[in-house]
Amino acid sequence: MIVVVVLFATVLLRAAIVLTFVYLMLPTKRVCPRCGEPLTLIKHSIMRRVLPVVEHRWCLECGWSGVVRPPQSRVINRTT
Numbered sequence: 001m002i003v004v005v006v007l008f009a010t011v012l013l014r015a016a017i018v019l020t021f022v023y024l025m026l027p028t029k030r031v032c033p034r035c036g037e038p039l040t041l042i043k044h045s046i047m048r049r050v051l052p053v054v055e056h057r058w059c060l061e062c063g064w065s066g067v068v069r070p071p072q073s074r075v076i077n078r079t080t
């Protein structure tokens, strides 16, 4: 039984490491990685509750769509 627990713990640890690196690789800027235009926020009611740490954004110019990290602080974002 202890072997199963240890193997399951290693699987969970690997998943946590992969998810952390994927999250850190997400872009943080609110400009399009292709053309540099500002991105538009797409609001998902379900995704907001399930994954509140990421935002789905869309570029109106070139049609790029992807998931980005929200800025660290909304107050700082409003002033810039």
Ligand SMILES: [Zn+2]
Pocket (backbone or CB within 6 Å): 032, 033, 034, 035, 036, 037, 059, 060, 061, 062, 063, 064
């Ligand atoms: Zn674009």
